[in-house]
Amino acid sequence: MKRWVSISLIVLVLGGVIAYNKFFKSKPGEPGGVGGRGGAAGPAAGGRGPGGPTAVNAFVVVFQNLKDEVVASGSLVAAEQVDIYPEVSGRIVQLNIREGQPVSKGTLLLKLYDGDLQAQLQKLQVVEENNRRIEERNKRLLERGGISQQEYDIIVTNLKGALADIEITRAAIRRTEIRAPFSGTIGLRNVSMGAVVTPNTLIARLQQTSSMKLDFSIPEKYGLAVNVGSKVDFQVGGSDKTFQGAVYAIEPGVEEATRNLRIRARVNNSTSALRPGAFAKVNLVIRNDRALVVPTQSVIPQTRGSQVVVIKNGKAAFQDVKIGIRNASIVQITAGLQQGDTVATTGLIFLRPDAPVKVAKIDKLSGKSQPVKAASDTTNVTMR
Structure with missing residues (x-):
């Protein structure tokens, strides 16, 4: 009995091995073997193939015109304005x-009613004429010794007093006119x-609007970059047109409450398109120069700085850099790179120091100069 049981077990094991080899185990080189039919046929984009270099996109460092602008809120003020009372x-x-x-x-x-003042003026003019005739007669008497010098001085004083009263009345009459x-x-x-x-x-308000003033404020850290003559661009509500002005006055001190610096620009309004009191969105160019730039995605933030991956002789080298102004697409490099260096823009998580790298594509920036706006520095000007 035991012999037949042993034979049966051997037959079952051999049958299982034959069935496994026939239905489940694929031939060498055929898909669908162990590991699944959906296995990758090659390295993923930006990754490394078996024993090969990592494929990445790259960018050649170049100089580009770069603007640093501050966006602020301002208000337009008439060049001259007075409330008439x-x-x-x-x-x-x-x-x-x-x-x-x-x-x-x-x-x-x-003009206000001034009939009483006009009558008083006529009366004083009569007194002045009489005192003038008296002065002329007594002057001749003084020359002949008919009166003393003291008596003549009194007459002259009366004449001057009459003239002063006339001027006071005329001044009162002028105050009735606006x-x-x-x-x-x-x-x-x-x-x-x-x-x-x-x-x-x-009564009314009088304004001179052929030229206007633009009042706005900027953070104090930009104060040294603004000078008399600096150009400003601005837009007003209800118009897509961009207007221009020139800074002509800067407040000497910084406002303690906001730490902002008040600035005033002169704006030509010969076309009368601008109105006093209007809100203005101001763009002030702080700096406009040529700088080394790289795409934003190529910069790797670090705890105490930033790095980029420079491709040298087909290998990856991690380079510390100092960055300046930036926007959504480009970053200024102030130290750590030179014009012509090649930096990786994709596949950064796969790269290691001295790892082999293959450049699959060279990225390019737009040819236009892109302004860098400090959106966090938007400030407001009190409407006057």
């Missing part, structure tokens, strides 16, 4: 304000003919 109280007897129209310097805008202090455009008036006004009554 009367100096004295009175009733309006003449109103020459044409709303929204240009006026010339010295134009009479408003004239344009400069050429500009008059705004909307707030009074009507015959109204009684006081020094607290706003």
Whole structure:
């Protein structure tokens, strides 16, 4: 009995081995063997083949024009602006304000009643004429010795007093008139003919808008890069046009609350396309020069700096670099590379020092100069 059991076991084992070799084990060189039919036929893109170099894309380091810009919020201000108030109280007897129209310097805008002052002026002029005749007669008497010098000095003093009273009255009459202090455009008036006004009554606003001022602020770290004459570009709401201005004044001190530096630029508004008080998005070029640049993806951040992989003689070399300004696509290299160096832009996770590298493709940058905008440095200007 035991003999037949042993024979049966041997037959089952041999049958299993034959079935395995026939149905499950593939022939050498055929797909679908141990390890699965879907196994990779070669190295993955950016990876290393069996015993071969790692295939990567690369970039040749070049000089390119690079702009460093600060984006800030600003407001437009009229070159000259004044709110018109009367100096004295009175009733309006003449109103020459044409709303929204240009006026010339010295134009009479408003006249208050001055009948009492005119009468007083006439009275003082009569007194002045009488004192002048008295002075002339007494001057002849003094020359003949008919009066003393002291008596003549009193008469002269009375004449000068009358002349001073006349000037005071004329000054009071001038205060009843409001004239344009400069050429500009008059705004909307707030009074009507015959109204009684006081020094607290706003008559209208006069603005000079043929040229305008642009007020904005930038972080203090950019202060040394801005000088009188620096150019600024800006846009206003409702228009896609880019306007230009030139810096002509810089606040001497930094605002302690915001650590920003206030700057004022002059803007030509001969076409009257700009209005005072409008919001402006300002682009100030801090620096515009030629610099060594590499694609952003080629820079490897490190704990205390940055690295790039330089391809030399077909091998990878990890090089420490110092970076400058950057944007989404390019980074400025200030130290560590030279023009003509080749750096890897893909497959960086597969590379090791002195590992063999094969360049599959050379990447290129756009030929246009790309501005680098410090979005985190966007600042605001208080609207005035």
